[in-house]
Amino acid sequence: MGVIKLKKALFDYIAEIISDYPQTNQYIKKREDELTNQFQEFRDENVGGGRAQYKNNTGVQDMAITLAIDKRLNTLKRHAKAVEQCLNECDPDTKAIIEELYIKQHPTLNVYGVAEKVHLSPTTVKKRRIRFFERLSNQLGL
Numbered sequence: 519m520g521v522i523k524l525k526k527a528l529f530d531y532i533a534e535i536i537s538d539y540p541q542t543n544q545y546i547k548k549r550e551d552e553l554t555n556q557f558q559e560f561r562d563e564n565v566g567g568g569r570a571q572y573k574n575n576t577g578v579q580d581m582a583i584t585l586a587i588d589k590r591l592n593t594l595k596r597h598a599k600a601v602e603q604c605l606n607e608c609d610p611d612t613k614a615i616i617e618e619l620y621i622k623q624h625p626t627l628n629v630y631g632v633a634e635k636v637h638l639s640p641t642t643v644k645k646r647r648i649r650f651f652e653r654l655s656n657q658l659g660l
Contacts, residue, residue, distance in 0.1 A: 524651055528660060532651045535597050535658075536620040542598040549591045600657040604650060611636050612646045619647065 524532075538545070605613055618632045619625060629647075633640040 529651060532654055533620060536601055539601045540621055542594055546594050553588055600654055604654045604657055608650055612650055615643055615646055616650055
């Protein structure tokens, strides 16, 4: 695998995606709730008089389509799936590095502290972090 230099903005964006990973399921649920419980203004369906015998109710279909095409919801799901897949594919040391630096609720260690914890050099920790970020970047198509 060739070495790809990640730009700072892309690095920060990926770091934010990883940091948000533990709460992603909550964000997805919240977004689904927003979409399914939207305020709908009352529609007078008694226009044109008479009774419609074969009136179609497309509410469920409309909701399914709304959930399927919502960009924010799909992005959240794609991010969660990509982070989960990358974490499952990486070695235990890299997983520990990423969890300690980004996923942990209140990270207390920096690269040097993590290096000491996983018994690797700080340079190796940085290389593994970059390799993980590159893998995630490729997974997300960034």
